[in-house]
Amino acid sequence: MTNDNKTILLVDDDIDFITAQKLQLERAGFKVIMAESQKKAEETLMTMRPDLAIVDLMLEYKDSGFALCHHIKKKDPTIPVILVTGVTSDTGLEFDAATQEERSWVKANAMLIKPVRFEQLLWEIEQLLQ
């Protein structure tokens, strides 16, 4: 699959994490736009439509990621969203995006538990962009 011209919006307040992911995604052929907060991501979304979004759950607020996923899907339900979070182990709250029902309330197409390997991310991205 060619990834040329596919744009990914990468949202996480962990600069180290998104910088590392950005480099690897670019090496895999994607164009990457980074945002460090829900607010910045929303501003970016006013000006462009990404082919896919990768969203951290806890940003400026603990549930910013949920709100952002909701806004992305409201803007365009066809944009695939991957929620990346460590919140289930941090808080003991169990939620997932494994079933259609879960995906519909989480507003994400897939969920990955931190720490994430890049190849894992790529596996999800390639399926969602298929």
Add this chain to the structure above:
Amino acid sequence: MNLNIEVNGKTIQAKSGETVLTALRRAAIQVPTLCYMEDLLPTGACRMCVVEVEGQRNLIPSCAYPVADGMKIKTHSPRVIRARKTVVELLLANHPDDCLYCVRNRNCELQKLAESLGVRERRYTGEKSEHKIDSSSPSIVRDPAKCILCGRCVRVCEEVQGVSAIDFTKRGSKTVVGPAFNEGLNVSSCINCGQCVMVCPTGALREQSYLKEVINALKDPNKYVVVQHAPAVSVTLAEEFGLKPGTDVCGTMTAALRSLGFKRVFDTSFTADLTIMEEASELVHRIKNGGKLPMFTSCSPGWVKFVEEFYPDMLEHVSSCKSPQQMMGAIIKSYFAQKEGIEPGKIFSVSIMPCTAKKFECQRPEMLDNGIPDVDAVLTTRELARILRMRGIELGALAPEGADTPFGERSTAGKLFGATGGVMEAALRTAHFMITGQEMDSMKIQALRGLGGTKISHVKVGPLELGVAVVSGLLNARKLLDDIRAGRKDIHFIEVMTCPGGCIAGGGQPLGTNLDAVRSRMQALYKIDREEPVRTSHTNKWIERLYKEFLGEPLGHKSHELLHTHYAKREAVI
């Protein structure tokens, strides 16, 4: 030298140099243990196996104490029982106490000890552990709050697998077992083999379950849900339902899988045959064309990750064949989908494996074809038993059924994949035919059978004498790899299975089983090989048909596209 020791007033024989526990076990005297692991040096860490020895002021840990002539031992005196009970009570002091919700409920060593020692009240109340659950790995979930620090997982990872992905960190009451820097297993050097899960006495380590995904797919009318099952599963599943180890329930398991709602049930042994066709061809090609030798098998995903991490300079030696699971996945979503007129994206392909590393393998990006995974979800033998119980399906009440065509018939060579040495035996049968045009005089290669961790032999194949090695348990592989790096040249083909004994003792198999059960599973596979007529992959008519109708020829263009893969150096940061 034989010694006499007195145990509970009776004289038993012991051997000079052995531990008290070994002598007691041989005499069938039950002493509970927690940290003890057969065949590994004792640590004496948990004190569960303490016994009273006349003349000794303190109780002694029987696992780490040598016998002496005339020793007088009490294994169940009131003092001993009290000490063991106190150990358990202290372990329970900070335990989460969520047994009813725990995956190990009714199969937990700590729970069993608490029950057998009559723990009925909380005498000690410790501060509850506040550890986070690590569910980042696609194969294994780690819940340090349930860990009792017995160290068995640490030892199996280091002393059996040679990986050392986890160890004790911090000190005193803050001690925890985990990967370095308190990182997730997902980014550690863990190879996902699940041997740590097999030895964990509690629910601190368990497989990452994909039952929810599978159940959800089964009720989705837009999904065409199919399943494959590995060679080792049918000779193991019976144990989960109280049947004798080594009972082959292939037919009833197929019926049970159909009852669950799977549209098609495929036998992975069929693509084990396909693996042999490709792998034997690759071996012959390497021999004839001066390719990299020795060639290593590639069907064990824990082993593949191990090479990528620790021996990347030897990746070219590893066969490029996908594992039978992935070959089956690829064939289902191409040949089968085409034949049945089903859109590959609508097929949800499930795999029942004795293995936790297979969960990782199916999520490798190389296993995607145009964004569609070869295999969507992997369940272990344990998870299959769980869903069958959940649905009230009794194996014994079902009439046996056959696997689905077009992948119906497997040879017994494919079935042998379940045991250490099986891939080698199957590959040699076919390589012999490919090189000489004749079948082997004897199909059975005794030197490659049995549970030995390293088996080396030289096999005559026409004009060639092939040096072959079979290793299981990655510490054994590590030793052999080091020999080869140091210049050993007499071995040409090496089968490596990550788990000691092969898939029959994989990390997804029933918990709490012993070596005798593993031996019975192995014998069941050998029996199938002995009694059925088609014993080589190249004489399997269905495999011939698959090449004729779809794949062309072994190592051909289509095979290369669907059945082969590549590996890359992997940075194991921690």
